[in-house]
Amino acid sequence: xxxxxxxxxxxxxxxxxxxxxxxxxxxxxxxxxxxxxxxxxxxxxxxxxxxxxxxxxxxxxxxxxxxxxxxxxxxxxxxxxxxxxxxxxxxxxxxxxxxxxxxxxxxxxxxxxxxxxxxxxxxxxxxxxxxxxxxxxxxxxxxxxxxxxxxxxxxxxxxxxxxxxxxxxxxxxxxxxxxxxx
Numbered sequence: 001x002x003x004x005x006x007x008x009x010x011x012x013x014x015x016x017x018x019x020x021x022x023x024x025x026x027x028x029x030x031x032x033x034x035x036x037x038x039x040x041x042x043x044x045x046x047x048x049x050x051x052x053x054x055x056x057x058x059x060x061x062x063x064x065x066x067x068x069x070x071x072x073x074x075x076x077x078x079x080x081x082x083x084x085x086x087x088x089x090x091x092x093x094x095x096x097x098x099x100x101x102x103x104x105x106x107x108x109x110x111x112x113x114x115x116x117x118x119x120x121x122x123x124x125x126x127x128x129x130x131x132x133x134x135x136x137x138x139x140x141x142x143x144x145x146x147x148x149x150x151x152x153x154x155x156x157x158x159x160x161x162x163x164x165x166x167x168x169x170x171x172x173x174x175x176x177x178x179x180x181x182x
Contacts, residue, residue: 001054001117002047004109009088011108014041014128015052015120016136017051017080018091020100023069031077032069035120038104039143040130048147050140052109070112076122080105083125089132104132 004010016036036050038041045052051068058067063115072080084103091100107125109118 001049002043002052004037004043004118009043010110010118011124012106012132013043013109014038014104014106015100015109016128016132016140017084017103017105017120018100018137020076020091021098023100025071028074030071030073033072033080034068034076035070036068036140038128038130039140044143046147046150048151050144051117052119053112053115055116065150070115070117070119072120072122079122079125080107080120083107083127085127087128087132089134089136091137091159102132102136104128104130104136 004013014037016038018034018036019031024030025032035052037047037052039045039047039050049068053068053070055067057065057067080103083105087104089102090098091102093099103123105130108121110121111117112119
């Protein structure tokens, strides 16, 4: 889940919303959307998870998956679609069939009142600073992967930096404990 800390970190955030056609509720009052911090936003590059909501779900057979969808009312979705304007891109399945739409927009986010994660304050949405295209989702995944690799490399170098000190301390202790000959 995206982590936005500090003064003003949750205002004017460039976002993308992945909205699948089959994500509407049966009563038609809500639509589930996977809203993500746009990796091109200044707050995006260090994020290992760009999703505003990301719940770990234990699936059948113990398989773990993540639920990134949050419900938005029909009116809220209309505001997001209106803010995105022409900044959209179809989501295609492996057969090339359109299964949803990506919307690029900008808005303020806030902690969810029900459930976990962050949600978009749809009263504050406007056009994004960035255009979505057929490479946007690839860029999102690449950004998260790069952030995870950078974090792993930082942990590794930190572990290596503290390891020589430990060896030196052990060597010093070993020297002090040797009995004096004589």
